[in-house]
Each structure stands twice: as C-alpha cells, then as structure tokens.
Amino acid sequence: MIDRIANEVAIQCMDCGIITDIRQFKDILVMALNNYTVSPKEKAIAVYDDLSKGYKMFFVTKKVKGLSDKSLKYYKCVIDDAMIRINKPLDRITADDIRYLLACKKRDGRSNTTLNNIRRVLCSFFKFLVNDDYIVKDPMLNIDVVRQEKVVKKPFSPIDLEKILDVCRNDKNELARRRNIAMIECLLSTGCRVGEISLIKIEDVDFRKGECIVHGKGNKERKVFFNDRSILRLSEYIDYRKDNCEYLFCSLKKPFQRLNVGGVETNIRNIGEKAGVTNCHPHRFRRTMACNALKKGMPIEQIQALLGHENIETTKVYLCIDTDKLAVEHNRYLG
Incomplete structure (x- = not known):
C-alpha cells in the first residue's frame, strides 16, 4: 500500500516539475511513510453502536x-x-x-x-x-423551510390543446393517430400520473361505466374516470390494434411492448414540439384536468379525490385562478 502511494505521489510531482529524480524521491517518501499506518478512506456512512439499528428501522x-x-x-x-x-x-x-x-x-x-x-x-x-428513543434531541426542529420562488405553472389553454390534437389528427400513421388521440383524451379525462397511465391494462378499464382502478404513489389505489369522448377514442384505438399487448398503450412496432414512462413522456414531448406548444409533458395534462374541473364548479375536495392527494394543500398547488374571471369579479364587487 505504502509503496503504491509513494509511486503515485512521485509520478504526480514529476509531472508537475516539482522533482527531477523520481527514484530518489520515492525512496525518501517510502521511508517517511513507514512510520505511519495507511489505509483507504471509507466512503460509507459511519455506524455507531445501537444507532445503526435506528437507521435500519x-x-x-x-x-x-x-x-x-x-x-x-x-x-x-x-x-x-x-x-x-x-x-x-x-x-x-x-x-x-x-x-x-x-x-x-x-x-x-x-x-x-x-x-x-x-x-x-x-x-x-x-x-x-x-x-423511537434512539436519540434525545431533534436537530431539525429549528431548521426553517427554505423560501422558494412561487412560479405559476399554467395548464394548457384551449388553443394549446387544439394545436396538440391537430398534430395527432394529421399523423399519416393511422395506428399512431388513433393511439395519440386516445392518450391525450385519457390524460385530460382521468388526470392520471404518467406512471399510472403506463401501467393500465385493457382489462382494467370498465368501458361500460367509464372507469378503472389505478395504482398511485405509495401503492395506493384509486378510481379514475373516462368521459364519453375518451372512451370513444380508446375503443377506436383498441379495435384497430392487431397486437397481443395487454396494456392500454403500447409501441407502434413489433414486439408491441408496453409504452413505459419514458415512452409516454417522449411521445407527448414530440407531439408538443410539432404543435409548437412549449413545456408539453404528461403532468401538465393532469394540472389542466384539475383547473378545468375547478372552473366548471367542482368542489376542491372532489378534485383532491380525483387526483389522489392525501393533503388538500397539494391539490391547491395544482390549481390556477382564472385571472380574467378574477377581473370580472373585482369589477363586480369593487368597480
């Protein structure tokens, strides 16, 4: 170990021009290091007695x-x-x-x-x-939340959505056209996360009732709903398919595998680029669904249930206030 370290140091010093006789320098360094115990630096977390049990538990x-x-x-x-x-x-x-x-x-x-x-x-x-009594004092008690800049994350506007759907409608690949239209309509209707939509199987969807069970964060189940438009587009897409894939959305070519999270994200991003719509990603459809529901008068508690949020404060982050409507209300009460 000491000989290897001395050799590495000597080479580095030689390269930098600090020394000229590498063999002599190495001999001197080895003699100096022989008085010490040298061992590799550990990069694992330190374990201290029974506190390691607290870490594991x-x-x-x-x-x-x-x-x-x-x-x-x-x-x-x-x-x-x-x-x-x-x-x-x-x-x-x-x-x-x-x-x-x-x-x-x-x-x-x-x-x-x-x-x-x-x-x-x-x-x-x-x-x-x-x-659980592993330590006495919590060092986090006086650590304040870091102030974050609040950026308003906007939903898709009606014009944005029409541009996106136009790109899908004009796709020359009939299978891609049907799949992408169905995917957009499903994201807008269900408000599913991208990880949820990619795992839905055809057999999971009750086409008569327009609903299915999805597995969200933390393996929590919730029911999501498909409106008539999304059910129609889904049916058209599935009827046109000739593959044996059990999932709702799959690739366009053999072996017709499930469209995973990355596949859905890439597909939506490509559609957005063709449509000239910036910041086009699956999660924005989820936000759009929530905002549209709020504008039409749905109580926030019901929106919370549809999105699968445990905390209603999380739901509030998703929602946007219609500034045009706010201006009308301001004029109504204060004009």
Whole structure:
C-alpha cells in the first residue's frame, strides 16, 4: 500500500516539475511513510453502536407504510449523503451541522426546491429517531423551510390543446393517430400520473361505466374516470390494434411492448414540439384536468379525490385562478 502511494505521489510531482529524480524521491517518501499506518478512506456512512439499528428501522418502517422502492432509494441517498458529509454520530448532530450541510448544497448550485426536499427527508428521519428513543434531541426542529420562488405553472389553454390534437389528427400513421388521440383524451379525462397511465391494462378499464382502478404513489389505489369522448377514442384505438399487448398503450412496432414512462413522456414531448406548444409533458395534462374541473364548479375536495392527494394543500398547488374571471369579479364587487 505504502509503496503504491509513494509511486503515485512521485509520478504526480514529476509531472508537475516539482522533482527531477523520481527514484530518489520515492525512496525518501517510502521511508517517511513507514512510520505511519495507511489505509483507504471509507466512503460509507459511519455506524455507531445501537444507532445503526435506528437507521435500519427507519427504512423498515417506511417500507411497511407503503413507500415505493423509488422513494426509499431517494430517502437513503439523501440520508447517506448527509451522514457522510457531517461525519458525526447521529446523537451528536446539531442544527448548525444541518445548516452547514444545506449551505454547502446551496453553494454547489442546488435549487431551493432540492434543499427543501433534503430538509423534508431529514425531518422525517430525525423525527423517527426521537419518537423511537434512539436519540434525545431533534436537530431539525429549528431548521426553517427554505423560501422558494412561487412560479405559476399554467395548464394548457384551449388553443394549446387544439394545436396538440391537430398534430395527432394529421399523423399519416393511422395506428399512431388513433393511439395519440386516445392518450391525450385519457390524460385530460382521468388526470392520471404518467406512471399510472403506463401501467393500465385493457382489462382494467370498465368501458361500460367509464372507469378503472389505478395504482398511485405509495401503492395506493384509486378510481379514475373516462368521459364519453375518451372512451370513444380508446375503443377506436383498441379495435384497430392487431397486437397481443395487454396494456392500454403500447409501441407502434413489433414486439408491441408496453409504452413505459419514458415512452409516454417522449411521445407527448414530440407531439408538443410539432404543435409548437412549449413545456408539453404528461403532468401538465393532469394540472389542466384539475383547473378545468375547478372552473366548471367542482368542489376542491372532489378534485383532491380525483387526483389522489392525501393533503388538500397539494391539490391547491395544482390549481390556477382564472385571472380574467378574477377581473370580472373585482369589477363586480369593487368597480
């Protein structure tokens, strides 16, 4: 180990012009290092006695609560990175350690949204450790939410939607035309997440009632609904298909595999580019569905249920206020 380190250092110094006799320098360095024990730096999180049990049980608890593997992986990534950077036993971590961690992330160019996501994960982790008596004090108690710039994420306008559907209608590939129109109508009617729409099987859809069960975040089930227009377009698409794929949306060529999340996103993005509609992605159809429902008078609690949100505050983020209608109401009450 010492001989290899000495050789690497000597070569680097030779390259930089610091030394001229590499063999002599290496001999001197080996003699100096012989007085020390040299070992590779560990890059794993530090484990301290029974606190390692608290670390493991946190993920077990989250798994039992129904967090997806993707979420668990993200939690582990955030927590492990924090433990490596702070490099202290869990029960000795302070609020200042957390503040310094977030400051370093900010310096590295992380957005305030990312900082808040890190804060949220660490809050959950340390709260669990305190509640289950692994540590006494929660270092996250005095860590404030990072202020984020509130950007209004707009739904598709009626003109945007017409442009998008026009591109689909003009597709010379008949199978692509039917599939893409059906996909757009389904996204607008159900408000499904892209991961949900890609996993729906044909047999899951009750075409008579216009509904089906989807599996959302955290493996939670909910019922979504298809309006008459989307059922009609779906039926036309499925009747035209000649494949044996069991999923609602599949590729256009053999072996006709399920259109996964990436496939749906790429397809929608390409349609948007052809239509000249910027920021065209599946999730924007979900926001559009929610905003359209609100404009037509649907109570926000029902919109929350349709979207599958546990917290109504999340639903409020999705909704936009019609500024034209707001101007009319202002004139009505204050004009």
